[in-house]
Amino acid sequence: MTFERDNIRRMSGYVSGEQPDDARTIKLNTNENPYPPSSAVRDVLANIDPAALRRYPPATGAKFREIAARLHGLEIDNVIATRGGDELLRLVITTFVDPGQLIGVTDPTYSLYPVLAQVQDCPLKRVPLIDGWHLPADFTEQMNDAQVRLTLLVNPHAPSGQLLPIDTVRQLAGRLDSILLLDEAYIDFVDHPYDTIALVQDHENVIILRTLSKGYSLAGLRFGYGLGAASLIEPMLTKTRDSYNLDLISQLIAEAALSDQASARQSWQKVIAERGRLLLELEALGFAGKPSQTNFLLVTVPAGQYAEVLYSTLKKRHILVRYFASPGLEDKLRISVGTHDENTRLISTLREIL
Amino acid sequence: MTFERDNIRRMSGYVSGEQPDDARTIKLNTNENPYPPSSAVRDVLANIDPAALRRYPPATGAKFREIAARLHGLEIDNVIATRGGDELLRLVITTFVDPGQLIGVTDPTYSLYPVLAQVQDCPLKRVPLIDGWHLPADFTEQMNDAQVRLTLLVNPHAPSGQLLPIDTVRQLAGRLDSILLLDEAYIDFVDHPYDTIALVQDHENVIILRTLSKGYSLAGLRFGYGLGAASLIEPMLTKTRDSYNLDLISQLIAEAALSDQASARQSWQKVIAERGRLLLELEALGFAGKPSQTNFLLVTVPAGQYAEVLYSTLKKRHILVRYFASPGLEDKLRISVGTHDENTRLISTLREIL
Numbered sequence: 069m070t071f072e073r074d075n076i077r078r079m080s081g082y083v084s085g086e087q088p089d090d091a092r093t094i095k096l097n098t099n100e101n102p103y104p105p106s107s108a109v110r111d112v113l114a115n116i117d118p119a120a121l122r123r124y125p126p127a128t129g130a131k132f133r134e135i136a137a138r139l140h141g142l143e144i145d146n147v148i149a150t151r152g153g154d155e156l157l158r159l160v161i162t163t164f165v166d167p168g169q170l171i172g173v174t175d176p177t178y179s180l181y182p183v184l185a186q187v188q189d190c191p192l193k194r195v196p197l198i199d200g201w202h203l204p205a206d207f208t209e210q211m212n213d214a215q216v217r218l219t220l221l222v223n224p225h226a227p228s229g230q231l232l233p234i235d236t237v238r239q240l241a242g243r244l245d246s247i248l249l250l251d252e253a254y255i256d257f258v259d260h261p262y263d264t265i266a267l268v269q270d271h272e273n274v275i276i277l278r279t280l281s282k283g284y285s286l287a288g289l290r291f292g293y294g295l296g297a298a299s300l301i302e303p304m305l306t307k308t309r310d311s312y313n314l315d316l317i318s319q320l321i322a323e324a325a326l327s328d329q330a331s332a333r334q335s336w337q338k339v340i341a342e343r344g345r346l347l348l349e350l351e352a353l354g355f356a357g358k359p360s361q362t363n364f365l366l367v368t369v370p371a372g373q374y375a376e377v378l379y380s381t382l383k384k385r386h387i388l389v390r391y392f393a394s395p396g397l398e399d400k401l402r403i404s405v406g407t408h409d410e411n412t413r414l415i416s417t418l419r420e421i422l
Numbered sequence: 423m424t425f426e427r428d429n430i431r432r433m434s435g436y437v438s439g440e441q442p443d444d445a446r447t448i449k450l451n452t453n454e455n456p457y458p459p460s461s462a463v464r465d466v467l468a469n470i471d472p473a474a475l476r477r478y479p480p481a482t483g484a485k486f487r488e489i490a491a492r493l494h495g496l497e498i499d500n501v502i503a504t505r506g507g508d509e510l511l512r513l514v515i516t517t518f519v520d521p522g523q524l525i526g527v528t529d530p531t532y533s534l535y536p537v538l539a540q541v542q543d544c545p546l547k548r549v550p551l552i553d554g555w556h557l558p559a560d561f562t563e564q565m566n567d568a569q570v571r572l573t574l575l576v577n578p579h580a581p582s583g584q585l586l587p588i589d590t591v592r593q594l595a596g597r598l599d600s601i602l603l604l605d606e607a608y609i610d611f612v613d614h615p616y617d618t619i620a621l622v623q624d625h626e627n628v629i630i631l632r633t634l635s636k637g638y639s640l641a642g643l644r645f646g647y648g649l650g651a652a653s654l655i656e657p658m659l660t661k662t663r664d665s666y667n668l669d670l671i672s673q674l675i676a677e678a679a680l681s682d683q684a685s686a687r688q689s690w691q692k693v694i695a696e697r698g699r700l701l702l703e704l705e706a707l708g709f710a711g712k713p714s715q716t717n718f719l720l721v722t723v724p725a726g727q728y729a730e731v732l733y734s735t736l737k738k739r740h741i742l743v744r745y746f747a748s749p750g751l752e753d754k755l756r757i758s759v760g761t762h763d764e765n766t767r768l769i770s771t772l773r774e775i776l
Contacts, residue, residue: 071518071571071601071627072657081660084481095477104473116467119458121642121675123449124635127438151505154664162541164425167521180665187516187662217425247425273425281478288475288670303426306435308541310508311534316642317671321475 075167079186082179085390094413096404097388099226099254099364101285103335103407106328109286112320125316128305132314132323136278136293139326140265145298148305149314149322153253153279153292154180157220159304160275160294161188164247165217172216172246174203176227176397178253181220200358201228203236208243219244222251224258227392227402229360237264241271247300249275254362256283256332259340265295272297282363284325284332291322339363343405349415350403353422364404370422375401378421385417429521433540436533440742448767450758451742453580453608453718455639457689457761460682463640466674479670482659486668486677490632490647493680494619499652502659503676505667507607507633507646508534511574513658514629514648515542518601519571526570526600528557530581530751532607535574554712555582557590562597573598576605578612581746581756583714591618595625601654603629608716610637610686613694619649626651636717638679638686645676693717697759703769704757707776718758724776729755732775739771 070077085098129149137144150156157180165171167189173181175194185192193214198204211219221240224231241248248271250264255278267274279292291314294301325332347357347365354370369375379391379401390402405411424431439452483503491498504510511534519525521543527535529548539546547568552558565573575594578585595602602625604618609632621628633646645668648655679686701711701719708724723729733745733755744756759765 071654073518073520076517076657076661079661082665084478084665087478087481098478100477103476105475107472109472109475113467113470113472118461118463118467121459121463122457122639123454124438124441124452124641125644127441151664151669152666154666158664163430164427166427183661285476287478287666290479290666290669300425303430307430307433307537310505310512311436311438312506312508312641312644315505315644315669315672318669 073189075186075189079183082183086388088388090386092386094387094406094410096406096410096414097390098287099282099362099404100287101282101335101339101363102405102410103285103338105285106325106331108324108328108331109321112324116317116320121316124312125314125319127312129314129319129322132319132326133293135323135326136295139329140295142265142268142295143298146268146295146301148294148301148309149319150292150294150309151313152281152290153251153277155313156275156277156292156294157181157184157249157251159308160218160247160249161185161190163303163308165190169217170214172211172214172219174221174225176392176394177220178222178226178251179392197228201225201230203232208240212243212245216246218247218249220249220251222253224254224361226254226362227364227390227397228358228366229254229362229364230358231258231262231361234262234264238267241267241274244273247273247275249277251277253277253279253282256336257339257343257363258361268295268297272299275300280322280325283336285335286321286325289318289321291318339405342408342411346403346405346411346415349411350418353415353418364402366400366402368400373422375399381421382414382417387414387417427543429540429543433537436537439744442742444740446740448741448760448764450760450764450768451744452641453636453716453758454641455636455689455693455717456759456764457639457692459639460679460685462678462682462685463675466678470671470674475670478666479668479673481666483668483673483676486673486680487647489677489680490649493683494649496619496622496649497652500622500649500655502648502655502663503668503673504646504648504663506635506644507605507631509667510629510631510646510648511535511538511603511605513662514572514601514603515539515544517657517662519544523571524568526565526568526573528575528579530746530748531574532576532580532605533746551582555579555584557586562594566597566599570600572601572603574603574605576607578608578715580608580716581718581744581751582712582720583608583716583718584712585612585616585715588616588618592621595621595628598627601627601629603631605631607631607633607636610690611693611697611717612715622649622651626653629654634676634679637690639689640675640679643672643675645672693759696762696765700757700759700765700769703765704772707769707772718756720754720756722754727776729753735775736771741768741771
């Protein structure tokens with residue numbers, strides 16, 4: 069006997085990257101920031117009164133939302149604080165897409181999107197990227213013709229690390245009939261000025277996803293936020309969000325971390341510098357990849373090598389990278405940019421293996 | 423223009439109790455535990471390495487689930503850890519109830535249930551409680567005849583504080599065609615041995631909700647858990663749950679708090695003792711209520727008084743209680759049991775007002 073709904077019974081869950089307990093493992097598989105979070109986090113932890121935990125936390129994270137609004141030049145009504153980007157993605161689907169309506173994605177894309185669509189019993193409109201991970205010229209027409217209700221676009225793109233030209237994003241926002249969710253989980257690692265925030269003010273159909281997981285070294289905290297027109301934010305904030313979705317401690321830490329832009333920026337600069345070096349070193353070993361605007365590289369393994377085998381061999385040597393057994397990705401590995409020492413050990417290990 | 427789904431546009435969100443910043447306010451409106459959490463919470467906070475936050479947390483809270491399983495004599499597969507009871511309620515609906523299928527509740531009940539049902543676009547089958555907050559004898563038949571898919575039963579009951587006889591709960595589990603979710607948010611305040619855990623082993627349709635918000639003085643942490651047959655837990659754990667739903671810090675604190683049963687029990691005993699005294703004192707002032715098995719009292723205001731006016735007058739004097747403007751509750755106040763001093767101040771303030 070099963071009580072599961074048909075759509076749930078048919079689906080498989082999201083498979084996250086391995087999280088070994090083992091301290092000696094070099095984790096280059098889940099795109100965590102290799103540097104620690106702001107030193108303000110320690111101060112926050114030291115000043116938490118355990119007795120304060122007996123009360124319910126601020127319901128909507130208003131203080132965090134004010135800080136985020138100020139950072140981006142928006143109003144508090146344009147901001148929703150969520151438990152990681154995951155919660156925002158779920159809320160957008162729950163609030164705006166009826167079961168049976170189409171959700172639009174590129175192929176490939178972030179592997180969580182199809183899972184969330186299945187939970188809501190929504191079919192996908194998948195539009196394959198073309199050579200070099202570009203959007204096809206008729207992307208908007210394909211989405212509009214299919215009457216897609218929500219387009220989920222990770223930009224910079226995962227797993228390729230490529231960034232859309234800002235003009236392309238602006239055109240999508242203006243021409244798509246659907247809501248456009250720009251998943252900017254990796255935006256902090258872009259190496260040149262690039263800002264889509266104005267789209268929130270100009271378009272009533274744009275939601276920008278940000279997370280503290282990567283750029284602020286706080287994947288363990290589960291904190292993200294969404295930016296959008298007040299008309300889009302309001303129903304998520306007041307109706308579909310779990311009441312008290314954010315615990316007190318994570319609110320305090322997130323407020324401090326987002327306020328310390330200097331510390332976060334330092335980690336971005338270090339990641340960007342290491343990313344360049346790592347790609348050069350990998351290319352010297354026969355890997356091929358394009359420069360990335362994220363904190364990971366997607367590289368094609370050298371001729372004669374198998375990506376899955378290489379993944380396993382590295383794992384035996386306590387280095388975790390990500391392998392995707394999906395069309396177009398079978399000959400590639402996704403490698404998070406680690407610290408200088410971690411990247412060096414990856415390269416020297418690969419040199420031994422190859 | 424609105425992008426909201428029809429069911430979301432039509433609904434109103436959950437209204438939680440007021441959370442004033444004001445330190446002098448006596449908060450007897452949201453059923454928080456008046457005593458602080460386990461002293462182990464302070465130790466956990468002191469030992470958190472901020473650098474550990476840069477990594478994703480344990481995905482399913484396995485260590486907490488082991489502790490909970492051991493506490494209740496179950497297996498880890500019978501346990502899901504969630505962000506408060508709220509997340510469990512949402513997951514149960516998402517996983518087991520199709521839009522359009524019926525969710526069964528008593529009337530009155532916890533005011534969040536209708537909100538969650540509306541988010542999933544599920545109509546409610548409401549069965550009114552009869553005199554003294556009893557279930558009608560044909561409760562099961564009414565639910566089965568209506569083909570209810572999920573019955574949400576808060577026990578001890580909110581807002582009345584009444585506890586169902588254990589035999590009644592056992593009969594419901596055996597006879598209901600639906601899933602039976604027993605919301606035991608207040609179970610820790612029952613003043614005699616009472617244990618429904620065996621139902622999880624005997625019935626494949628029972629899910630028990632527990633929370634650390636009340637019994638463990640951790641409403642600010644957002645941590646709860648569900649107990650049920652592995653066949654019920656598994657799809658929530660692997661498919662419908664947000665990946666990484668629990669942050670690292672709250673997992674560590676919840677593990678420590680649930681392990682410290684002695685400290686929690688002390689707070690339960692103090693609340694139970696104060697609850698008895700508070701009811702006697704309120705009765706002496708002309709209020710009427712039944713003994714409660716929760717950490718709150720539902721009392722009818724004295725003849726000639728209006729509950730809403732009394733609520734407002736108390737609020738002006740910096741004492742918050744809960745007033746519900748709904749049928750059958752308009753002449754009542756729900757008052758959380760505070761500390762000895764808080765309860766004494768409530769009584770002396772009421773004496774001045776009345």
